[in-house]
Amino acid sequence: MEDGDNKNILITGGGTGGHLYPAIAIIEYLQEKYPDTDISFIGSEKGMGSKLIPAMGIDFYKVRARGLIASGSVLKKISGYVSFVFAIVPGFLKVLKILRNKKIKTVLGMGGYICAPVFLAAMARKTDFSIHEQNYIPGRLNKFFSPKAKYIFTSFEETKKFLRAKKGAIVFSGNPVRRAVREMMRLEPSYERWGLKRNRFTIIAFGGSLGAEKINRTITGLYRKFAGDSGVQILLISGSRHYGDISRKV
Template sequence: MRYLITGGGTGGHIYPAMAIAMEIRNRHEDGEILYVGTKEGLESELVPREGLDFRTIRVKGMPRKIGRDMFLAIKELVLGINDARRIIKQYKPDIVIGTGGYVCGPVVYVASGRGIPTLIHEQNAFPGMTNKILSRSVDKILITFEESRKYFKYSKKILLTGNPIRKSILEVDKDKAYMDLGINRNIPFILSFGGSGGQKRLNQAMLYVIEKNVSNKNMQIMHITGSRFYNEFMDEIEARDIELGRNIKVLPYFYDMPQGLNIADLVITSAGAITLAEVSAVGIPSILVPKGYTAENHQEYNAKAFEDEGAAHVILEKDLTGEGLNKAIEEIIHDSERLANMAENSRKMGRSDAAERIVDIVDDLMK
């Protein structure tokens, strides 16, 4: 069988696509997998590293305002559709799987027009424009959040699967994690990060939190600034004459996130789809600060879905202050009953078997 997977632009679309590809590879050793992305997208770096065949099409995101950029994007879209036709004609896939981002539009559109089984996966509570358009013609619409169901018109096509995550999140030795990270299991541990690239507003608020808790022996904090913000953050630490003790760690990037998530008592983070999938798979209480500049403001919808289920406390970026964040931390971390309830609600939202569920649906479509 030949599987064509497409999705790109950001990690939120790419990592689920690769998780699906890995599950297909594990389940069907004789299956052939082709990933289609763009030359400029992050997928052009990440996908070949996993040993997957990779081809590209020409396509750009569609601007919201009429102008020169829109006409250029339309031209690229036409070229992208022709590229997609050529690839599909040559590869002859048995099924096409799209995980969002503008790159998957031409590929899934052409495949559905040729009668090839197609499905899309939506990672966010508020669907992206590409998936909304493609939902009209695909065979199945797979969703991560129950809340996103109402934004699609074709309810009979929709299946709730969750968002695929890396297996390493579920395979952590906690005793080793405490030792490796130098964390005391008897003292509350807070892990703070603003997504893979960092979050400036969260960094600003965490400066206050760190300053207020630098001598607090009843709290451990690990804050990841994001590589581009690290020097600026540490300069401010020095300017405020803050001497970091053993209870507080500040890092530019954190390569051992699976370990950190598995031993954290509370996570402070933005509301990207992948992060929330991993947080809920482990079952961690969270304070969510959704980034206010994402497409369709999808992070705020994601965060609200977690808050509505009692799994998270949400602070919007525009309302975020160091004082307010510190108060929220103190109210949650020292309330064991609230922590336990949030953890249980987070776990209920998790779908650790999302990749398996998705490939089950893929297999059914190909029968």
């Protein structure tokens, strides 16, 4: 960001940690390097963003949106598209007002269905918007809007093969990491805290902020397979909603 650039930035993203925590990392960077930047955030009515983002001194706007159901019977698909349109229109109109009142010139979408009304409003106002894709394979929404994005920042270099974009728009940036995580990475690993042995080959698995049932099942199977192997140990971050079930199985 150059000194002459407009410093009114809008960031948006879904309510789960996979979208939210990279957004928080970017906000931390902007607040540290460009303290005069006016940052706004648009999030869903549900999710942890409504608490975490305002705590950083950021204006948080709640906008209603919903995902697009694109599978199932023809009738279910049609119903999904109709519901999507009806849900997105009020959000689109609200975002238009936010973009105008806050004089936003730059929009960054971190993923999730909440980005749809924001990107559409940005296009309607001819406001530049960029996308950050955390996953190896982009989601449907990011794929759909990528041809119109100024930049698409990817966490994996190979992700570009799944995207249609303007020449030079795809930037391999990696996934932003929060300050607290970077500080933890500098600490001496706490093997004892988790009941781990320093000299064993260690497998760590997790399925995002909410956990993932399929990953949990797979790792539970690996645990049983390596139960008698003293050279291997497994640390599974199951997610709170799966913790009780996994604890009973192991």
